Amino acid sequence: MALSASIQRWTGLPWSQQGPALMVGVGHGATHWVAATFYLLLPWIKETLQISYTNAGILVAVFHLASFLANFASGALTDITGKRVLIQSGSLTLGALALGGTSLAWSVIPLALMIAIIGATNNAWHPAAISFLSERYPDNRGYALAVHALGANVGDSIAPLMVGAVLGMLSWQDTALVSTVPVFVVAFWIWTVLSRHETISPAETKETRKVPYLSELKIMFRQFELLGLSMMSGFRAAAQVGLLMFVPLYLTDVLEAGPMMTGVGFSLMQLGGVLSSPVAGAWSDRIGRRPIVVGGLALSTLVIAFLAIAGSQILFVSGIAFLGFVLYGVRPVVHSWALDLTSKTMGGTVISLVFGTQSLFSIGIPVLSGMVADLFGLQRVFWLLAGLILVSNLIAFFLKKDSRN
Numbered sequence: 001m002a003l004s005a006s007i008q009r010w011t012g013l014p015w016s017q018q019g020p021a022l023m024v025g026v027g028h029g030a031t032h033w034v035a036a037t038f039y040l041l042l043p044w045i046k047e048t049l050q051i052s053y054t055n056a057g058i059l060v061a062v063f064h065l066a067s068f069l070a071n072f073a074s075g076a077l078t079d080i081t082g083k084r085v086l087i088q089s090g091s092l093t094l095g096a097l098a099l100g101g102t103s104l105a106w107s108v109i110p111l112a113l114m115i116a117i118i119g120a121t122n123n124a125w126h127p128a129a130i131s132f133l134s135e136r137y138p139d140n141r142g143y144a145l146a147v148h149a150l151g152a153n154v155g156d157s158i159a160p161l162m163v164g165a166v167l168g169m170l171s172w173q174d175t176a177l178v179s180t181v182p183v184f185v186v187a188f189w190i191w192t193v194l195s196r197h198e199t200i201s202p203a204e205t206k207e208t209r210k211v212p213y214l215s216e217l218k219i220m221f222r223q224f225e226l227l228g229l230s231m232m233s234g235f236r237a238a239a240q241v242g243l244l245m246f247v248p249l250y251l252t253d254v255l256e257a258g259p260m261m262t263g264v265g266f267s268l269m270q271l272g273g274v275l276s277s278p279v280a281g282a283w284s285d286r287i288g289r290r291p292i293v294v295g296g297l298a299l300s301t302l303v304i305a306f307l308a309i310a311g312s313q314i315l316f317v318s319g320i321a322f323l324g325f326v327l328y329g330v331r332p333v334v335h336s337w338a339l340d341l342t343s344k345t346m347g348g349t350v351i352s353l354v355f356g357t358q359s360l361f362s363i364g365i366p367v368l369s370g371m372v373a374d375l376f377g378l379q380r381v382f383w384l385l386a387g388l389i390l391v392s393n394l395i396a397f398f399l400k401k402d403s404r405n
Contacts, residue, residue: 025151057370066119068359075352146281153273164263234361273328
């Protein structure tokens with residue numbers, strides 16, 4: 001009883017009501033498990049296919065181009081049909097199939113096709129999952145979305161450790177196949193259990209279809225704050241994509257870390273988000289979204305700049321661990337801020353706007369960063385990424401204070 005009371009006092013939500021949020025968080029972790037596995041396998045894929053950093057960046061760009069193209073359709077589909085659980089389960093299943101398919105790719109083109117499917121299904125998850133949580137927990141949105149983000153950080157933390165360990169025993173192709181198993185299990189679990197917690201009843205879904213969707217869409221695109229918030233999130237996400245791509249490459253190619261050390265370093269970056277996301281989300285419900293976002297981005301800029309001059313494995317890994325704490329804590333707060341600005345019937349579309357902008361901004365960064373790495377060295381990439389976070393922070397600073405301030 002005492003523990004339950006403490007949880008409710010800290011989160012604002014009774015423990016008995018947190019089951020659906022935790023389940024969606026686990027599902028989110030599974031989507032990031034798939035993406036993290038791809039990023040961690042990238043150095044070995046690069047070596048097998050004998051491709052340059054620029055071409056490796058193109059593969060990552062394919063991931064985000066597919067995310068961008070799939071994103072807006074998934075948001076509209078979520079709001080019009082209300083089939084949030086089906087979309088979540090389906091995206092996990094297709095993503096796992098594509099991850100397994102990478103092991104069969106004999107050249108860059110079929111590999112790029114599998115990566116495109118992974119990217120598309122990765123972003124298809126978010127509008128359905130985030131709007132599900134937003135509607136179910138309207139008074140605790142920041143915390144619920146922080147649990148969702150926490151799941152991502154847990155998936156991103158565990159996957160590198162597991163993949164790094166398996167890579168020490170198997171080829172990267174066999175590692176990709178083994179990594180699909182937990183994703184299939186989670187997809188089946190969500191489909192069989194979470195559907196009973198669907199927040200929109202059939203009657204409500206039918207009524208939602210009567211809403212003039214295009215009219216609400218026009219209103220949404222006239223909101224300067226929402227567009228500015230999406231742009232800010234786009235620059236932040238572009239820097240995050242660069243980090244996901246080049247942290248493993250820097251560890252292996254510059255600091256000469258092995259598979260296990262690379263996995264540990266990658267996991268520690270995600271572990272920071274595990275610790276900060278629920279705190280940042282719950283705190284933003286109390287003091288507002290903007291202070292958390294501005295503070296987190298300011299610290300992130302400084303830490304990424306530090307990574308450019310960190311010359312040892314210990315310093316670099318320590319830096320990315322702290323970076324994960326400040327950078328990933330911002331993520332659920334941005335999503336909560338966006339949902340604060342719209343009606344509940346447009347939640348999926350708003351999240352599609354935010355994630356679509358993130359994907360759009362992220363398409364070019366892997367290629368640009370790869371070119372910088374090929375021409376000037378991997379160290380210069382981190383200066384570029386620090387600049388992106390700085391721009392993101394400037395946009396956040398000049399946005400109006402949100403309603404919770």
